[in-house]
Amino acid sequence: MPKTQDYFHGKTILITGAGSGIGRATALVFAREGANVVATDINATAAERTANQVIQIGPRASFEKCDVTQRAEVDNTIANAVEAFGQIHFELNAAGAALARKPFLEITEDLWEATYALNVRGTFNGAQAVLPHMLEKGEGVIVNIASVAARIGGAGNSVHYASSKGAVDTMTLGIGREFANRGIRCLSISPGLVDTPFHDTTPKEVLDNYAAQIPMGRFAQPEEIAETILFVCSDAAPYLTADTIKVSGGIR
16 A cells, blocks of 8 residues: 555556456556556457446546557557556556466477567567656656566476566566666566466366465465555555565465
8 A cells, every 4th residue: 555645546557458357456456546547458348348447436547459469559559548648657567378278398389489479578568668658757667467487487387478477577677777766666576376367278177286385275366466566556665676576375
């Protein structure tokens, strides 16, 4: 939570992957605190649904279809958000996926490249597109969704995904350090297992094995990750940058 009452009121967050999961939960948590929301997703219907939920809470919201792997679409989304709201104070790069669960020897070149395009290039596009605007304003917080998988390695079913999230962590460190003295903070959040549609196609035995490794004995709820994102964006965390925050229920 912020130190200052109504700190988020009237400020604007742009969220990629806002149609479901952590992105959607973050939109609703920021709306609760009075922030405007730009909800973007490759699924325009899902983005619109999130925006409508934000409006029902009270703040302003807009939505856009945006494929984060396409830089022109990201640039256009940023420009439209600035035109509509005047300033983007926070950006959450939440669009990402494993795309498929495969043992290492079954990971194809196409799957590897598609995973990196979404998780790494998509995050790069979002951060690089919004940074000139934030630098012009002299302030901004960029939050990228990484994963504890980057530290575990994804052995057996998702080395491609874990590797891509490791790249997100590294990129976050570089951005955070490069712009730390120019009013910009950049962090990543590394969730453990979260109860989202991300796992809808994951075999039950894989999910059961994951759950057995969590000391708390359960998956996180997306709202729990969203509350952490709210904190790191707030004026209660002004010295927090160039790092990743694990929210994992104790899993290593």
